[in-house]
Amino acid sequence: MMPDLGKYAVSVLSAYGATLAIVALLIWISLRRGRKVQDELRSLEGRRDDA
Amino acid sequence: MIALLIRDLRLAIRTGGGFGLGLAFFLIIAVLVPFGVGPDSAVLGRIAPGILWVGALLSCLLSLDRIFALDFEDGSLDLLATAPIPLEGLVGVKAFSHWLTTGLPLTLAAPVLGLLLSLPEPAYLWLILSLLIGTPALSFIGAFGASLTVGLKRGGLLLSLLVLPLYVPTLIFGAETIRRGAEGLGTATPLTMLGAITLGTLAVLPFASAAAIRINLR
């Protein structure tokens, strides 16, 4: 069910590919840093604190 | 404030020569570009206005990072901030003395370098005029950038990064004035805009810079 992209297939797919890659990277970085900082905070506070 | 101006000029001359070196850098850019681009004078003449303005801009930039940094490092800035001079005045004087030691000599030297780059004849007047009107803006914008990065070790490069996008309008109108002048087109619009930018930065940026310095000294 892949649409026929004709002679522009490379352009379109690379545009979508690059976008998804950058968005994924952004989300991954945000989540990873978020988790790291949260762990750090927890170990500092020495207690579970979801705030 | 006049004492401050005199001190800054004296320091610029003593420490390896404020004038001499900014100027030399300008010269060297004008010399290197033909080496890089090749000696074809049609091409050179075509790109000369742009290169001259970019060169002026980079020469300004290079001497910029030390507008406040030296005073910060040796503690003078702390002492000046407690002295009976308003910080806004301090910034204004510093930016002005920066212009006197770089912008002004650059303007005067530019025609000679225009020759090196085969700048077409009708453009010389506009070259001088646009630099004269535009370079004060470079100094004042630069002083703003310098006040943001004062106290950061090796702030020099960060400073360039911050300041260069701010230089874009000045650069465009400046180079455009010369290009139009060279082709005999009307130059009133870009010149007016250039003047407006300069006046605007002169009026507003010292306050922003003084605020930034105050924050940095805190």
Add this chain to the structure above:
Amino acid sequence: MIALLIRDLRLAIRTGGGFGLGLAFFLIIAVLVPFGVGPDSAVLGRIAPGILWVGALLSCLLSLDRIFALDFEDGSLDLLATAPIPLEGLVGVKAFSHWLTTGLPLTLAAPVLGLLLSLPEPAYLWLILSLLIGTPALSFIGAFGASLTVGLKRGGLLLSLLVLPLYVPTLIFGAETIRRGAEGLGTATPLTMLGAITLGTLAVLPFASAAAIRINLR
């Protein structure tokens, strides 16, 4: 010496990002030139090799002035000179870490900027190759200049003045390689010359620089 390399890289990263900023400056030059010169892509493509090399050179130059200056100012250089590391090794390591933080990233980023300046297609390979071979020479020549001006306040501009003439051969051969590559001509001669210059500076300049530092500390 490895400890020294690691320290220098760490400092470069900590203090506002050695890599990032040298790179940013390169980017900004590539962006400003079209503003000055105008958007015509035929002209831009013609001057692109030269501008890219001049840009790489200036980016190197800007980060240069602090190779030894920071260490001199805070007294580390005195202490390093009395440490059991030969000064020649110190210079080599410093120049190498300078290349790692500027020359190498510049080389990797250059193709993207080539795009901005409409560099013709066949030239990209030569762009990368010539920068890869040529930039180490820039760092080592730069370290030599920096060791001559260490201890001078505001040595930055004097340094540029000293170093730029020394950069001329590298610049000429580097830009020539790309230009010939773009036109499909043979590039062997300029590339060989570039390589020879790099090897020569690598072999000889650390000794000259060490001597200069010794004299400056005296």
Add this chain to the structure above:
Amino acid sequence: MELQVVDLGVARGGLPILQGVSFTLEAGQVLVLRGPNGIGKTTLLRAIAGLQPALSGHVSLDPEAVAYAAHADGLKSTLSVLENLTFWAQVYGTTDVAPALQAFALQNLADRPAQNLSAGQKRRLGLARLLVTGRPLWVLDEPTVSLDASAVTLFADAVRAHCARGGAALIATHIDLGLQSDLLDLTPFKATAMAQGDFDEAFL
């Protein structure tokens, strides 16, 4: 001229380090601040000189009345001793630098560029600056660092003369200056960690 500091709290790097500092300093008086390294003497003096905002409390004197001398001397290494001093005199709107040169025995060095001075000579020049400010309250951060015995005496004389003229001095130091002075130890004012509270507090 009277400096009243009431319940002053100061922070460094976003962290409160001193709190509840109160003292009064009257014309003619010298107050010496003591305390171990890192207690916050420099920070306190900067707050009084108006270089950084206080966290809490009140300083009665306008920063305009304060001449501050920091760890660093603010000398321009390429200017001569005389030029350095004259510059500061002009900034403060005074004119005569001769007494200042004399008070710190700098006459012979007047034409020497500041970079060719030894550590102690630089310090003397930094202190001579105080005399040309014409301001009543001197706020000094370890003024006698690198000074030899005779220079310390010169300094003490200068402070005494200043007090006799109705000035006052607030000095942070670790060593004895040979001055008749009150003493304030900052150790008891060390800020205590705040109770673990909500975020806003933690941000301070």
Add this chain to the structure above:
Amino acid sequence: MELQVVDLGVARGGLPILQGVSFTLEAGQVLVLRGPNGIGKTTLLRAIAGLQPALSGHVSLDPEAVAYAAHADGLKSTLSVLENLTFWAQVYGTTDVAPALQAFALQNLADRPAQNLSAGQKRRLGLARLLVTGRPLWVLDEPTVSLDASAVTLFADAVRAHCARGGAALIATHIDLGLQSDLLDLTPFKATAMAQGDFDEAFL
């Protein structure tokens, strides 16, 4: 380890400032240099550390045996205390920085960037560097500047321990360190203006 200085003359800025300095320093000994500001203590120490050539005379010890600590501490403000110290340890090929941290009570500050230290804390870090050099002769230029009383004691202890291990220390200072030491006043060695001789001499 023995340092013999024989008839040493040193110059600064092309001008002879000390001449005929001779002394001997044996293992386990501390020698304190005294003299008014500007007499040439710093210059002499730099010559002994091999940073500048002597004008005349002879220093028996190789600069490789000397650990020099100057007015400036050579700290990198963005590196932490531990990183600064570890770097110097690696340069000198030693490995253990813990004793040095301990000797100057820096354990609690180990992870603090050097720029966030107070003046005295910086100085302590600068002195801790000496311990990781592993070199027998310490050449110290006003080491106790900015230090409070307890830090001065730490320093004196460190010097004593160093001497007990067979080291020696040469210290320029204006204040009393509470160390058992010999004293050398440099005032008598002040260089006299040379007799006007031929050009070669005059250029010296």
Add this chain to the structure above:
Amino acid sequence: MSFWEYANPKRFMALSSAALPWFTALTALVLSVGLIWGFFFTPDDFRQGSTVKIIYIHVPSAFIAINAWLMMLVTSLVWLVRRHHVSALAARAAAPIGLAMTCIGLITGAVWGQPMWGTWWEWDPRLTSFLILGLFYLGYIALWEAIDDADTAADLTSVLCIVGSVFAVLSRYAILFWNQGLHQGASLSLDKEENVHDVFAYPLWTCIIGFVLLFITLVLLRTRTEIRARRVKALIARERMA
């Protein structure tokens, strides 16, 4: 109770932790609907062929890139005037997203330009202004990273953001004066007759909404991280003091 109560970090943390899952779900839903619709179920344009499909990421990302800066401008002003920490931290959190969106806009535009205009890059005013915007983001982020005292950094970056905005507008005029270009005019204005055909417009609007939701979600997430990081710093400092 005033609106500013939400600027209290604690309250913000509570609120955002409740809102975040909803936003995440909504973003995933809207974005996937929009992209799948756009990619799989729209016809090719008669002139541009299948490359029109790039519009569904190009336009939304450019839109976010521009408006993220606006949001940073507003939050910076709020920080300077009211000194709410959350405000400054939200600006800090948004900047990298803006930069990423700028990169996406540039890359998709370049990839689109290659078949349409026959060149990867052209010094067209809109493209050029966009590049400048990217530089502003870079400078802004670099300044945040370079200063380690949190309040100082917040103050200085706010000043930069405000001055930078003025110059960004100036640059836009300068660039328009310098070169009139190739780039598409507005194609989605509400009051214009010649809007793009509905077949393209509906999925495009969906994608724009999806990107806005993505932006909000990420800002919430990252602001929470920044607040925590700030608290970590404060706690470490406090520990050191004790």
